[in-house]
Amino acid sequence: MYYFIVNPVAGKGRALQKFQQLQQTSSFPKECSIVYMTTGPNDAANFVASLVKDDKIASIKLLVVIGGDGTIHEVLNGLGDAHAPVHYIKSGSGNDFYRGISEMKEDTIPYYTGEFIQGGKKKVFVNCIGFGFDALVAKLANESKVKRLFNVVGLGRMVYVLALIRALFIYTPTPMQLKIDDKTYHFAKTLFVAVNNHPYMGGGMKINPFAVHDKEDLFVIVAHDLPKWKILLLFLTVFFGMHTRFQGVTTFRGKKIDIRTENNILFQTDGEVNETNGAQMYKTGHYVTIHKHVP
Template sequence: MELVIIINEMAGHGLAKKRGNRLISELTVPFKAEFTTHIGHATAIAQSYSSKNSATLIIVVGGDGTIHEVIKGVIGSEKMIVGVINGGSGNDFGRAFPIFKNAQEIERYVLKNKPFSRKQDIGIVQSTNGAEWFMNNSGFGIDAAVTHSVNQSTVKAQLNRLGLGKLAYAFILLKELKKFKPFDVTVISNGQKYTYRNSYLVVASNQPYFGGGMKISPTSLMDDGLIELTIVHNISKLRLLAVFGTVFFGKHTKFKVVKQHVAEQFQVIVHAAVIGHADGEFIGNAPVDGAIYFKVSKEAWQVATN
Protein backbone atom coordinates (compact mmCIF):
# COMPACT_ATOMS: atom_id res chain seq x y z
CA MET A 1 0.00 0.00 0.00
CA GLU A 2 1.36 3.41 -1.01
CA LEU A 3 1.42 6.07 1.70
CA VAL A 4 0.84 9.72 0.79
CA ILE A 5 0.87 12.62 3.25
CA ILE A 6 -1.01 15.80 2.26
CA ILE A 7 -0.20 18.75 4.51
CA ASN A 8 -1.84 22.17 4.59
CA GLU A 9 0.77 24.17 6.47
CA MET A 10 -1.62 27.12 6.86
CA ALA A 11 -4.28 25.12 8.70
CA GLY A 12 -4.75 25.67 12.41
CA HIS A 13 -2.57 28.78 12.22
CA GLY A 14 0.58 26.66 12.08
CA LEU A 15 -0.63 23.58 13.98
CA ALA A 16 -0.82 21.45 10.82
CA LYS A 17 2.68 22.48 9.80
CA LYS A 18 4.05 21.52 13.21
CA ARG A 19 2.29 18.14 13.24
CA GLY A 20 3.13 17.48 9.61
CA ASN A 21 6.83 18.09 10.18
CA ARG A 22 6.80 15.82 13.20
CA LEU A 23 5.05 13.09 11.22
CA ILE A 24 7.57 13.29 8.40
CA SER A 25 10.49 13.10 10.83
CA GLU A 26 9.10 10.06 12.67
CA LEU A 27 7.87 7.87 9.81
CA THR A 28 10.20 4.97 8.98
CA VAL A 29 8.15 3.47 6.14
CA PRO A 30 8.31 4.84 2.55
CA PHE A 31 5.95 7.75 1.86
CA LYS A 32 5.40 10.75 -0.35
CA ALA A 33 4.73 14.19 1.09
CA GLU A 34 2.60 16.77 -0.70
CA PHE A 35 2.05 20.36 0.43
CA THR A 36 -1.00 22.38 -0.55
CA THR A 37 -0.50 25.90 -1.84
CA HIS A 38 -3.99 27.11 -2.79
CA ILE A 39 -7.71 26.40 -2.50
CA GLY A 40 -8.62 23.22 -4.34
CA HIS A 41 -5.04 21.96 -4.42
CA ALA A 42 -5.72 19.07 -2.03
CA THR A 43 -8.51 17.85 -4.31
CA ALA A 44 -6.20 17.93 -7.32
CA ILE A 45 -3.48 16.03 -5.45
CA ALA A 46 -5.94 13.37 -4.28
CA GLN A 47 -7.36 13.00 -7.79
CA SER A 48 -3.89 12.52 -9.24
CA TYR A 49 -3.25 9.53 -6.96
CA SER A 50 -6.77 8.19 -7.36
CA SER A 51 -6.30 8.06 -11.14
CA LYS A 52 -3.43 5.57 -10.68
CA ASN A 53 -5.95 3.03 -9.37
CA SER A 54 -3.50 1.52 -6.89
CA ALA A 55 -4.02 0.88 -3.18
CA THR A 56 -3.19 4.13 -1.39
CA LEU A 57 -3.56 5.53 2.10
CA ILE A 58 -3.79 9.32 2.05
CA ILE A 59 -3.09 10.94 5.39
CA VAL A 60 -4.44 14.48 5.65
CA VAL A 61 -2.74 16.83 8.08
CA GLY A 62 -4.97 19.86 8.21
CA GLY A 63 -8.39 21.12 9.16
CA ASP A 64 -11.87 20.24 7.99
CA GLY A 65 -11.46 22.32 4.83
CA THR A 66 -8.43 20.32 3.70
CA ILE A 67 -10.09 17.01 4.61
CA HIS A 68 -13.16 18.09 2.65
CA GLU A 69 -11.00 18.73 -0.42
CA VAL A 70 -9.20 15.38 -0.20
CA ILE A 71 -12.42 13.41 0.15
CA LYS A 72 -13.79 15.17 -2.93
CA GLY A 73 -10.78 13.88 -4.82
CA VAL A 74 -11.29 10.21 -3.93
CA ILE A 75 -15.08 9.82 -4.13
CA GLY A 76 -16.03 6.58 -5.85
CA SER A 77 -12.56 5.03 -5.66
CA GLU A 78 -12.26 1.50 -4.32
CA LYS A 79 -8.48 1.82 -3.91
CA MET A 80 -8.16 5.08 -1.98
CA ILE A 81 -8.39 5.17 1.81
CA VAL A 82 -8.39 8.44 3.76
CA GLY A 83 -6.82 8.90 7.18
CA VAL A 84 -6.47 12.08 9.22
CA ILE A 85 -4.25 13.71 11.79
CA ASN A 86 -6.06 16.71 13.23
CA GLY A 87 -4.36 19.96 12.29
CA GLY A 88 -7.14 22.52 12.19
CA SER A 89 -8.86 24.73 14.72
CA GLY A 90 -12.37 23.25 14.58
CA ASN A 91 -11.62 19.59 13.82
CA ASP A 92 -15.25 18.48 13.64
CA PHE A 93 -14.26 15.61 11.35
CA GLY A 94 -12.13 14.09 14.09
CA ARG A 95 -15.00 14.17 16.57
CA ALA A 96 -17.07 11.78 14.49
CA PHE A 97 -14.71 9.89 12.17
CA PRO A 98 -11.72 7.67 13.14
CA ILE A 99 -8.37 9.49 13.08
CA PHE A 100 -4.68 8.71 13.61
CA LYS A 101 -2.79 10.21 16.54
CA ASN A 102 0.83 9.64 15.52
CA ALA A 103 3.31 8.10 13.07
CA GLN A 104 3.40 4.79 14.92
CA GLU A 105 -0.32 4.20 14.41
CA ILE A 106 0.02 4.99 10.71
CA GLU A 107 2.96 2.61 10.28
CA ARG A 108 1.13 -0.24 12.00
CA TYR A 109 -1.81 0.34 9.69
CA VAL A 110 0.28 0.40 6.49
CA LEU A 111 2.18 -2.75 7.45
CA LYS A 112 -0.95 -4.83 8.07
CA ASN A 113 -1.66 -7.59 5.55
CA LYS A 114 -5.27 -6.46 5.31
CA PRO A 115 -5.65 -2.91 6.64
CA PHE A 116 -9.25 -2.25 7.59
CA SER A 117 -11.34 0.59 6.20
CA ARG A 118 -15.00 1.49 6.37
CA LYS A 119 -17.13 2.95 3.60
CA GLN A 120 -18.77 6.23 4.48
CA ASP A 121 -21.62 8.32 3.10
CA ILE A 122 -21.23 11.84 1.85
CA GLY A 123 -23.81 14.58 1.44
CA ILE A 124 -24.57 16.68 -1.63
CA VAL A 125 -26.12 20.15 -1.66
CA GLN A 126 -27.39 21.33 -5.05
CA SER A 127 -29.05 24.52 -6.28
CA THR A 128 -28.77 27.00 -9.13
CA ASN A 129 -25.40 27.92 -7.59
CA GLY A 130 -24.13 24.44 -8.50
CA ALA A 131 -23.43 21.31 -6.46
CA GLU A 132 -21.05 20.71 -3.56
CA TRP A 133 -20.19 17.72 -1.41
CA PHE A 134 -20.22 17.79 2.38
CA MET A 135 -18.74 15.21 4.74
CA ASN A 136 -19.97 17.00 7.89
CA ASN A 137 -22.86 19.32 7.15
CA SER A 138 -24.25 22.01 4.89
CA GLY A 139 -26.77 24.71 5.60
CA PHE A 140 -28.16 28.18 5.20
CA GLY A 141 -28.70 30.80 7.88
CA ILE A 142 -27.00 32.17 10.95
CA ASP A 143 -24.58 29.22 11.13
CA ALA A 144 -23.26 30.00 7.65
CA ALA A 145 -23.09 33.74 8.41
CA VAL A 146 -21.08 33.09 11.56
CA THR A 147 -18.79 30.53 9.92
CA HIS A 148 -18.08 32.87 7.00
CA SER A 149 -17.33 35.73 9.38
CA VAL A 150 -15.12 33.52 11.57
CA ASN A 151 -13.08 32.47 8.55
CA GLN A 152 -12.53 36.12 7.62
CA SER A 153 -11.83 37.38 11.13
CA THR A 154 -8.55 37.90 12.97
CA VAL A 155 -10.32 37.12 16.26
CA LYS A 156 -10.13 33.39 15.60
CA ALA A 157 -6.34 33.50 15.16
CA GLN A 158 -5.90 35.59 18.30
CA LEU A 159 -8.04 33.25 20.40
CA ASN A 160 -6.28 30.19 18.96
CA ARG A 161 -2.96 31.52 20.22
CA LEU A 162 -4.48 31.67 23.70
CA GLY A 163 -5.98 28.20 23.39
CA LEU A 164 -9.49 29.69 23.30
CA GLY A 165 -10.36 29.10 19.65
CA LYS A 166 -13.83 27.76 20.46
CA LEU A 167 -14.84 31.18 21.78
CA ALA A 168 -14.47 32.67 18.30
CA TYR A 169 -17.77 31.15 17.17
CA ALA A 170 -19.62 32.43 20.24
CA PHE A 171 -18.06 35.89 19.97
CA ILE A 172 -18.96 36.34 16.31
CA LEU A 173 -22.43 34.80 16.83
CA LEU A 174 -23.26 37.77 19.06
CA LYS A 175 -22.03 40.15 16.39
CA GLU A 176 -23.85 38.48 13.49
CA LEU A 177 -27.07 37.93 15.41
CA LYS A 178 -27.59 41.68 15.84
CA LYS A 179 -27.98 42.17 12.08
CA PHE A 180 -29.39 38.78 11.06
CA LYS A 181 -32.93 38.68 9.69
CA PRO A 182 -34.90 35.45 10.21
CA PHE A 183 -36.35 33.83 7.12
CA ASP A 184 -39.14 31.47 6.11
CA VAL A 185 -38.27 28.03 4.78
CA THR A 186 -40.26 25.24 3.15
CA VAL A 187 -39.15 21.62 3.48
CA ILE A 188 -40.41 18.83 1.23
CA SER A 189 -39.57 15.28 2.26
CA ASN A 190 -41.14 11.84 1.85
CA GLY A 191 -44.14 13.39 0.11
CA GLN A 192 -44.81 15.81 2.98
CA LYS A 193 -44.50 19.60 2.93
CA TYR A 194 -43.56 21.67 5.98
CA THR A 195 -43.27 25.45 6.35
CA TYR A 196 -41.26 27.08 9.13
CA ARG A 197 -41.57 30.81 9.85
CA ASN A 198 -38.90 33.11 11.23
CA SER A 199 -36.12 30.54 10.89
CA TYR A 200 -32.51 31.11 11.88
CA LEU A 201 -30.95 28.10 10.23
CA VAL A 202 -31.64 25.03 8.15
CA VAL A 203 -28.75 22.56 8.13
CA ALA A 204 -28.32 19.06 6.72
CA SER A 205 -25.96 16.77 8.65
CA ASN A 206 -23.99 13.64 7.80
CA GLN A 207 -22.45 13.53 11.28
CA PRO A 208 -23.29 15.18 14.60
CA TYR A 209 -20.82 18.08 14.88
CA PHE A 210 -20.27 21.53 13.41
CA GLY A 211 -18.79 24.88 14.43
CA GLY A 212 -15.90 23.40 16.42
CA GLY A 213 -17.68 20.92 18.65
CA MET A 214 -21.36 21.84 18.63
CA LYS A 215 -23.51 18.70 18.50
CA ILE A 216 -26.09 20.08 16.09
CA SER A 217 -27.41 16.67 14.98
CA PRO A 218 -26.84 14.19 17.83
CA THR A 219 -28.25 11.10 16.10
CA SER A 220 -26.49 11.50 12.75
CA LEU A 221 -24.40 8.56 11.55
CA MET A 222 -21.89 8.63 8.69
CA ASP A 223 -22.78 5.25 7.24
CA ASP A 224 -26.56 4.83 7.60
CA GLY A 225 -27.58 6.12 4.15
CA LEU A 226 -29.50 9.03 5.69
CA ILE A 227 -29.07 12.71 6.42
CA GLU A 228 -30.71 14.74 9.15
CA LEU A 229 -32.20 18.20 8.60
CA THR A 230 -32.32 20.62 11.53
CA ILE A 231 -34.39 23.82 11.55
CA VAL A 232 -34.45 26.42 14.32
CA HIS A 233 -37.50 28.67 13.99
CA ASN A 234 -40.01 30.95 15.75
CA ILE A 235 -37.61 32.03 18.45
CA SER A 236 -36.43 35.38 19.78
CA LYS A 237 -32.79 36.29 19.48
CA LEU A 238 -32.43 36.30 23.25
CA ARG A 239 -33.88 32.81 23.57
CA LEU A 240 -31.75 31.64 20.64
CA LEU A 241 -28.67 32.46 22.69
CA ALA A 242 -30.01 30.32 25.53
CA VAL A 243 -30.64 27.42 23.15
CA PHE A 244 -27.19 27.93 21.63
CA GLY A 245 -25.60 27.09 24.96
CA THR A 246 -27.19 23.62 24.91
CA VAL A 247 -25.99 22.72 21.40
CA PHE A 248 -22.54 21.68 22.63
CA PHE A 249 -24.23 18.86 24.55
CA GLY A 250 -26.84 17.99 21.92
CA LYS A 251 -29.66 19.00 24.28
CA HIS A 252 -31.20 21.64 22.00
CA THR A 253 -33.40 19.06 20.26
CA LYS A 254 -35.66 19.02 23.34
CA PHE A 255 -36.89 22.54 22.53
CA LYS A 256 -40.05 22.93 20.43
CA VAL A 257 -38.34 25.60 18.35
CA VAL A 258 -35.89 22.99 17.05
CA LYS A 259 -37.27 20.61 14.42
CA GLN A 260 -35.47 17.65 12.87
CA HIS A 261 -36.29 15.46 9.87
CA VAL A 262 -34.54 12.28 8.69
CA ALA A 263 -34.49 11.10 5.06
CA GLU A 264 -32.28 10.20 2.10
CA GLN A 265 -33.02 13.55 0.47
CA PHE A 266 -34.76 16.87 1.06
CA GLN A 267 -36.01 19.68 -1.12
CA VAL A 268 -35.68 22.98 0.69
CA ILE A 269 -36.98 26.37 -0.44
CA VAL A 270 -35.52 29.36 1.36
CA HIS A 271 -37.63 32.49 0.92
CA ALA A 272 -34.73 34.94 1.29
CA ALA A 273 -31.18 35.44 0.02
CA VAL A 274 -29.59 33.68 3.01
CA ILE A 275 -25.89 32.81 3.07
CA GLY A 276 -24.92 29.13 2.77
CA HIS A 277 -21.99 26.83 3.53
CA ALA A 278 -20.77 23.28 2.97
CA ASP A 279 -18.38 21.99 5.63
CA GLY A 280 -17.82 25.56 6.74
CA GLU A 281 -16.90 26.85 3.27
CA PHE A 282 -18.97 29.60 1.62
CA ILE A 283 -21.20 28.33 -1.23
CA GLY A 284 -23.13 31.51 -2.02
CA ASN A 285 -26.56 32.74 -1.04
CA ALA A 286 -29.68 30.63 -1.30
CA PRO A 287 -31.64 31.29 -4.50
CA VAL A 288 -34.71 33.19 -3.29
CA ASP A 289 -37.76 30.91 -3.59
CA GLY A 290 -35.62 28.48 -5.59
CA ALA A 291 -35.13 24.80 -4.84
CA ILE A 292 -32.15 23.54 -2.86
CA TYR A 293 -31.61 19.79 -2.71
CA PHE A 294 -29.82 17.95 0.07
CA LYS A 295 -29.03 14.32 -0.77
CA VAL A 296 -26.86 11.50 0.48
CA SER A 297 -24.47 9.45 -1.65
CA LYS A 298 -24.10 6.10 0.09
CA GLU A 299 -20.73 4.41 0.67
CA ALA A 300 -18.97 7.01 -1.46
CA TRP A 301 -15.48 6.91 0.08
CA GLN A 302 -13.37 4.96 2.58
CA VAL A 303 -11.93 5.99 5.92
CA ALA A 304 -9.08 4.16 7.62
CA THR A 305 -9.97 2.48 10.91
CA ASN A 306 -7.44 1.14 13.42
Protein backbone atom coordinates in the same frame (compact mmCIF):
# COMPACT_ATOMS: atom_id res chain seq x y z
CA MET B 1 2.58 4.27 -2.04
CA TYR B 2 1.73 6.62 0.85
CA TYR B 3 0.41 10.03 -0.15
CA PHE B 4 0.56 12.87 2.37
CA ILE B 5 -1.64 15.90 1.73
CA VAL B 6 -0.67 18.71 4.09
CA ASN B 7 -2.35 22.08 4.44
CA PRO B 8 0.56 24.03 5.99
CA VAL B 9 -1.63 26.97 7.08
CA ALA B 10 -4.35 24.87 8.77
CA GLY B 11 -4.58 25.66 12.47
CA LYS B 12 -2.27 28.62 11.78
CA GLY B 13 0.69 26.32 11.11
CA ARG B 14 -0.27 23.44 13.38
CA ALA B 15 -0.69 21.05 10.43
CA LEU B 16 2.81 21.73 9.12
CA GLN B 17 4.26 21.30 12.59
CA LYS B 18 2.54 17.93 13.02
CA PHE B 19 3.81 16.75 9.64
CA GLN B 20 7.37 17.80 10.44
CA GLN B 21 7.18 15.92 13.74
CA LEU B 22 5.85 12.86 11.91
CA GLN B 23 8.76 13.01 9.45
CA GLN B 24 11.21 12.66 12.34
CA THR B 25 9.70 9.40 13.59
CA SER B 26 10.96 5.96 12.60
CA SER B 27 7.49 4.99 11.36
CA PHE B 28 7.48 7.60 8.58
CA PRO B 29 7.69 5.68 5.24
CA LYS B 30 10.38 7.81 3.58
CA GLU B 31 11.10 5.42 0.71
CA CYS B 32 7.52 5.07 -0.49
CA SER B 33 5.92 8.46 0.17
CA ILE B 34 4.79 11.39 -1.92
CA VAL B 35 4.15 14.63 -0.06
CA TYR B 36 1.87 17.34 -1.42
CA MET B 37 1.71 20.75 0.26
CA THR B 38 -1.34 22.82 -0.58
CA THR B 39 -0.87 26.49 -1.40
CA GLY B 40 -4.45 27.72 -1.74
CA PRO B 41 -8.15 26.87 -2.07
CA ASN B 42 -9.02 23.72 -4.09
CA ASP B 43 -5.38 22.58 -4.24
CA ALA B 44 -6.10 19.39 -2.27
CA ALA B 45 -9.18 18.62 -4.38
CA ASN B 46 -7.28 19.16 -7.63
CA PHE B 47 -4.33 17.03 -6.52
CA VAL B 48 -6.54 14.09 -5.54
CA ALA B 49 -8.58 14.49 -8.72
CA SER B 50 -5.32 14.21 -10.70
CA LEU B 51 -4.56 10.89 -8.96
CA VAL B 52 -7.99 9.63 -9.99
CA LYS B 53 -7.55 10.87 -13.56
CA ASP B 54 -4.10 9.24 -13.87
CA ASP B 55 -5.37 5.89 -12.51
CA LYS B 56 -3.09 6.04 -9.47
CA ILE B 57 -5.82 5.30 -6.92
CA ALA B 58 -5.11 1.56 -6.95
CA SER B 59 -1.48 2.22 -5.96
CA ILE B 60 -2.45 4.16 -2.81
CA LYS B 61 -1.67 2.23 0.35
CA LEU B 62 -2.88 5.18 2.43
CA LEU B 63 -3.93 8.77 1.77
CA VAL B 64 -2.87 10.75 4.87
CA VAL B 65 -4.67 14.08 5.26
CA ILE B 66 -3.14 16.62 7.67
CA GLY B 67 -5.31 19.70 8.01
CA GLY B 68 -8.75 20.86 9.09
CA ASP B 69 -12.33 20.26 8.04
CA GLY B 70 -11.78 22.25 4.86
CA THR B 71 -8.88 20.02 3.85
CA ILE B 72 -10.75 16.73 4.31
CA HIS B 73 -13.71 18.33 2.50
CA GLU B 74 -11.49 19.05 -0.52
CA VAL B 75 -9.86 15.61 -0.50
CA LEU B 76 -13.18 13.74 -0.53
CA ASN B 77 -14.51 16.03 -3.25
CA GLY B 78 -11.38 15.30 -5.29
CA LEU B 79 -11.96 11.56 -4.93
CA GLY B 80 -15.49 11.80 -6.29
CA ASP B 81 -16.75 8.23 -6.80
CA ALA B 82 -13.27 6.71 -6.49
CA HIS B 83 -12.41 4.64 -3.44
CA ALA B 84 -9.26 5.07 -1.36
CA PRO B 85 -8.10 4.37 2.21
CA VAL B 86 -7.82 7.64 4.16
CA HIS B 87 -6.17 8.52 7.47
CA TYR B 88 -6.97 11.94 8.96
CA ILE B 89 -4.75 13.86 11.37
CA LYS B 90 -6.71 16.76 12.92
CA SER B 91 -4.92 20.09 12.64
CA GLY B 92 -7.60 22.74 12.06
CA SER B 93 -9.47 25.14 14.29
CA GLY B 94 -12.86 23.39 14.18
CA ASN B 95 -11.99 19.68 13.82
CA ASP B 96 -15.64 18.57 13.62
CA PHE B 97 -14.86 15.68 11.29
CA TYR B 98 -12.46 14.30 13.90
CA ARG B 99 -15.15 14.60 16.58
CA GLY B 100 -17.59 12.75 14.37
CA ILE B 101 -15.34 9.79 13.58
CA SER B 102 -14.01 9.63 17.17
CA GLU B 103 -17.45 8.53 18.38
CA MET B 104 -17.40 5.55 16.02
CA LYS B 105 -15.98 2.51 17.77
CA GLU B 106 -14.36 0.73 14.84
CA ASP B 107 -10.73 1.43 13.89
CA THR B 108 -11.62 1.17 10.19
CA ILE B 109 -14.78 3.00 9.14
CA PRO B 110 -16.71 3.04 5.87
CA TYR B 111 -17.56 6.75 5.85
CA TYR B 112 -20.60 7.63 3.73
CA THR B 113 -20.54 11.22 2.55
CA GLY B 114 -23.55 13.36 1.73
CA GLU B 115 -23.94 14.97 -1.68
CA PHE B 116 -25.68 18.14 -2.74
CA ILE B 117 -26.61 19.90 -5.94
CA GLN B 118 -26.60 23.69 -5.96
CA GLY B 119 -26.54 25.89 -9.04
CA GLY B 120 -26.32 22.80 -11.24
CA LYS B 121 -23.08 21.64 -9.59
CA LYS B 122 -22.69 18.45 -7.54
CA LYS B 123 -20.37 18.32 -4.54
CA VAL B 124 -19.74 16.25 -1.43
CA PHE B 125 -20.22 17.41 2.13
CA VAL B 126 -18.37 15.58 4.88
CA ASN B 127 -19.80 16.95 8.14
CA CYS B 128 -22.73 19.25 7.60
CA ILE B 129 -24.41 21.66 5.23
CA GLY B 130 -26.26 24.52 6.91
CA PHE B 131 -28.49 27.36 5.72
CA GLY B 132 -29.05 30.70 7.45
CA PHE B 133 -27.74 31.62 10.87
CA ASP B 134 -25.06 28.93 11.15
CA ALA B 135 -23.61 29.98 7.79
CA LEU B 136 -23.38 33.56 9.03
CA VAL B 137 -21.57 32.29 12.15
CA ALA B 138 -19.11 30.37 9.92
CA LYS B 139 -18.54 33.48 7.78
CA LEU B 140 -17.87 35.69 10.80
CA ALA B 141 -15.58 33.06 12.35
CA ASN B 142 -13.59 32.72 9.11
CA GLU B 143 -13.16 36.51 8.94
CA SER B 144 -12.34 36.96 12.63
CA LYS B 145 -9.22 38.98 13.37
CA VAL B 146 -8.68 37.07 16.64
CA LYS B 147 -8.90 33.61 15.06
CA ARG B 148 -5.13 33.21 14.86
CA LEU B 149 -4.62 34.21 18.50
CA PHE B 150 -7.24 31.76 19.78
CA ASN B 151 -5.79 28.93 17.65
CA VAL B 152 -2.31 29.58 19.01
CA VAL B 153 -3.48 29.25 22.62
CA GLY B 154 -5.68 26.23 21.88
CA LEU B 155 -9.03 28.02 22.19
CA GLY B 156 -10.20 27.76 18.58
CA ARG B 157 -13.77 27.01 19.70
CA MET B 158 -14.04 30.49 21.23
CA VAL B 159 -13.86 32.03 17.74
CA TYR B 160 -17.19 30.39 16.94
CA VAL B 161 -18.71 31.48 20.25
CA LEU B 162 -17.79 35.12 19.61
CA ALA B 163 -19.05 34.89 16.03
CA LEU B 164 -22.30 33.38 17.30
CA ILE B 165 -22.90 36.25 19.72
CA ARG B 166 -22.22 38.82 17.00
CA ALA B 167 -24.54 37.02 14.55
CA LEU B 168 -27.43 37.22 17.04
CA PHE B 169 -27.54 40.98 16.54
CA ILE B 170 -27.46 41.05 12.75
CA TYR B 171 -29.31 37.95 11.46
CA THR B 172 -32.96 38.22 10.40
CA PRO B 173 -34.99 34.95 10.29
CA THR B 174 -36.31 34.15 6.81
CA PRO B 175 -39.04 31.96 5.22
CA MET B 176 -37.84 28.55 4.04
CA GLN B 177 -39.53 25.61 2.34
CA LEU B 178 -38.20 22.18 3.17
CA LYS B 179 -39.08 18.98 1.33
CA ILE B 180 -38.02 15.74 3.01
CA ASP B 181 -38.56 12.77 0.71
CA ASP B 182 -42.22 13.28 -0.31
CA LYS B 183 -43.38 15.64 2.46
CA THR B 184 -43.16 19.46 2.29
CA TYR B 185 -42.85 21.80 5.28
CA HIS B 186 -43.01 25.60 5.46
CA PHE B 187 -41.28 27.66 8.14
CA ALA B 188 -42.08 31.38 8.23
CA LYS B 189 -39.24 32.61 10.44
CA THR B 190 -36.35 30.21 10.06
CA LEU B 191 -33.18 30.70 12.05
CA PHE B 192 -31.30 27.83 10.40
CA VAL B 193 -31.60 24.47 8.69
CA ALA B 194 -28.72 22.03 9.17
CA VAL B 195 -28.29 18.70 7.36
CA ASN B 196 -25.77 16.41 9.05
CA ASN B 197 -23.72 13.25 8.66
CA HIS B 198 -22.87 13.34 12.39
CA PRO B 199 -23.79 15.67 15.30
CA TYR B 200 -21.04 18.32 15.08
CA MET B 201 -20.38 21.62 13.37
CA GLY B 202 -18.91 25.03 14.22
CA GLY B 203 -15.99 23.83 16.33
CA GLY B 204 -17.82 21.35 18.56
CA MET B 205 -21.40 22.60 18.56
CA LYS B 206 -23.57 19.49 18.91
CA ILE B 207 -26.02 21.06 16.53
CA ASN B 208 -27.81 17.84 15.55
CA PRO B 209 -27.37 15.45 18.49
CA PHE B 210 -29.64 12.79 16.99
CA ALA B 211 -27.53 12.52 13.84
CA VAL B 212 -25.60 9.30 13.42
CA HIS B 213 -23.42 8.22 10.57
CA ASP B 214 -25.73 6.35 8.24
CA LYS B 215 -25.47 4.76 4.79
CA GLU B 216 -28.87 5.88 3.50
CA ASP B 217 -30.28 8.78 5.54
CA LEU B 218 -29.41 12.38 6.32
CA PHE B 219 -30.41 14.08 9.56
CA VAL B 220 -32.06 17.50 9.53
CA ILE B 221 -32.63 20.05 12.28
CA VAL B 222 -34.64 23.26 11.88
CA ALA B 223 -34.73 26.17 14.34
CA HIS B 224 -37.72 28.42 13.67
CA ASP B 225 -40.15 30.95 15.18
CA LEU B 226 -37.93 31.72 18.15
CA PRO B 227 -37.78 35.05 20.06
CA LYS B 228 -34.27 36.54 20.36
CA TRP B 229 -33.92 35.77 24.06
CA LYS B 230 -34.68 32.13 23.30
CA ILE B 231 -32.16 32.07 20.47
CA LEU B 232 -29.44 33.11 22.90
CA LEU B 233 -30.56 30.45 25.38
CA LEU B 234 -30.60 27.90 22.57
CA PHE B 235 -26.97 28.53 21.71
CA LEU B 236 -25.91 28.49 25.35
CA THR B 237 -27.00 24.83 25.34
CA VAL B 238 -25.95 23.84 21.80
CA PHE B 239 -22.54 22.44 22.80
CA PHE B 240 -24.38 19.90 24.98
CA GLY B 241 -27.16 19.08 22.52
CA MET B 242 -29.90 20.24 24.91
CA HIS B 243 -31.43 22.78 22.49
CA THR B 244 -33.56 20.09 20.84
CA ARG B 245 -35.92 20.28 23.84
CA PHE B 246 -36.99 23.79 22.85
CA GLN B 247 -40.32 24.47 21.20
CA GLY B 248 -39.35 25.79 17.78
CA VAL B 249 -36.63 23.16 17.19
CA THR B 250 -37.75 20.37 14.85
CA THR B 251 -35.79 17.33 13.66
CA PHE B 252 -36.25 15.10 10.64
CA ARG B 253 -34.59 12.16 8.94
CA GLY B 254 -34.73 11.43 5.23
CA LYS B 255 -33.04 10.18 2.10
CA LYS B 256 -33.54 13.27 -0.05
CA ILE B 257 -33.72 16.85 1.22
CA ASP B 258 -34.76 19.86 -0.87
CA ILE B 259 -34.60 23.41 0.48
CA ARG B 260 -35.96 26.60 -1.12
CA THR B 261 -35.91 30.26 -0.07
CA GLU B 262 -37.49 33.42 -1.51
CA ASN B 263 -34.17 35.26 -1.67
CA ASN B 264 -30.52 34.25 -1.63
CA ILE B 265 -29.22 33.34 1.81
CA LEU B 266 -25.86 32.25 3.15
CA PHE B 267 -25.11 28.55 3.35
CA GLN B 268 -22.02 26.72 4.56
CA THR B 269 -20.59 23.39 3.50
CA ASP B 270 -18.11 22.05 6.05
CA GLY B 271 -17.39 25.70 6.95
CA GLU B 272 -17.06 26.98 3.36
CA VAL B 273 -19.59 29.82 2.90
CA ASN B 274 -21.55 30.72 -0.25
CA GLU B 275 -25.01 32.02 -1.21
CA THR B 276 -28.03 30.19 -2.63
CA ASN B 277 -31.80 30.19 -2.88
CA GLY B 278 -32.08 26.41 -3.06
CA ALA B 279 -30.25 23.09 -2.97
CA GLN B 280 -30.88 19.34 -2.95
CA MET B 281 -29.09 16.93 -0.61
CA TYR B 282 -28.99 13.15 -0.61
CA LYS B 283 -26.97 10.03 0.14
CA THR B 284 -25.61 7.96 -2.75
CA GLY B 285 -24.18 5.00 -0.83
CA HIS B 286 -20.65 6.01 -1.86
CA TYR B 287 -18.02 5.83 0.88
CA VAL B 288 -14.33 6.09 1.64
CA THR B 289 -12.52 3.90 4.15
CA ILE B 290 -11.31 5.95 7.10
CA HIS B 291 -8.46 4.44 9.14
CA LYS B 292 -8.27 5.88 12.65
CA HIS B 293 -4.73 4.50 12.93
CA VAL B 294 -2.06 4.02 10.30
CA PRO B 295 -2.19 0.37 9.17
